[in-house]
Amino acid sequence: MPSKKALVRHPSPRLAEGLVTHIERERVDADLAVEQWEAYVQALRTHGWETIEVDPADDCPDSVFVEDTVVMYRNVALIARPGAESRREETAGVEEAVAGLGCSVNWIWDPGTLDGGDVLKIGDTVYVGRGGRTNAAGVQQLRAAFEPLGARVVAVPVSKVLHLKTAVTALPDGTVIGHIPKMDAPSLFARFLPVPEESGAHVVLLGGDKLLMAASAPKTAELFADLGYEPVVVDISEFEKLEGCVTCLSVRLRELYV
Numbered sequence: 001m002p003s004k005k006a007l008v009r010h011p012s013p014r015l016a017e018g019l020v021t022h023i024e025r026e027r028v029d030a031d032l033a034v035e036q037w038e039a040y041v042q043a044l045r046t047h048g049w050e051t052i053e054v055d056p057a058d059d060c061p062d063s064v065f066v067e068d069t070v071v072m073y074r075n076v077a078l079i080a081r082p083g084a085e086s087r088r089e090e091t092a093g094v095e096e097a098v099a100g101l102g103c104s105v106n107w108i109w110d111p112g113t114l115d116g117g118d119v120l121k122i123g124d125t126v127y128v129g130r131g132g133r134t135n136a137a138g139v140q141q142l143r144a145a146f147e148p149l150g151a152r153v154v155a156v157p158v159s160k161v162l163h164l165k166t167a168v169t170a171l172p173d174g175t176v177i178g179h180i181p182k183m184d185a186p187s188l189f190a191r192f193l194p195v196p197e198e199s200g201a202h203v204v205l206l207g208g209d210k211l212l213m214a215a216s217a218p219k220t221a222e223l224f225a226d227l228g229y230e231p232v233v234v235d236i237s238e239f240e241k242l243e244g245c246v247t248c249l250s251v252r253l254r255e256l257y258v
């Protein structure tokens, strides 16, 4: 049976100091953030995901955004090398967690940088955003790690937002969804559906027709419901103030046979 495990990481007490790059800094309510994180984790559990907490990294303000630290392909965990220096220490705890789960571990090495938020997998196609956090060496190393396993790696320019997955994710049938004003190259995606809100571009596939989405994208939730999906809505306002979205708060491990 394929696994339904998801890595999550408790917010650091220093969350409010997290990086902001493309938006104005706003005050983050740390207590509310913890409540929102707990509700997010509960939503995963309610929909059948076993959540595994990576040991907290309290000194790393952005550590709750665990998606950026590792990319999974089959049972291989590629440990990222975050583009932001302040996030490099986040990977140690994640490496320990995935090794403990029986994953094969591989690494992005200097001079490569790559954030997990830049990697979107649709079947065996692995889109990788080349932008502020992931450099050309990171793209090459991702190719070298995953192409021998059967992946087709497609590089996508990203200049308007933090990560590729800030701009686009995909529905269960593989249709790419995105908010066009935030995309560099929409024509790269063969089957593409534009969404009316920036945060509507972010979905976590919970299984079946269920899509985990942010409360800040009500029009997009309506659009998806009208297409026969079931939006599961969570409020993640405090993480959005730090350019986070629903995808970055977990790493789903779907292909572990352990």
Ligand SMILES: NC(=O)NCCC[C@H](N)C(=O)O
Residues within 6 Å of the ligand: 018, 019, 020, 021, 062, 065, 067, 068, 084, 087, 116, 117, 118, 162, 163, 165, 166, 242, 243, 244, 245, 247, 248
């Ligand atoms: N995958 C993601 O979308 N990660 C969000 C990371 C936000 C964090 N404040 C950062 O700038 O690295």
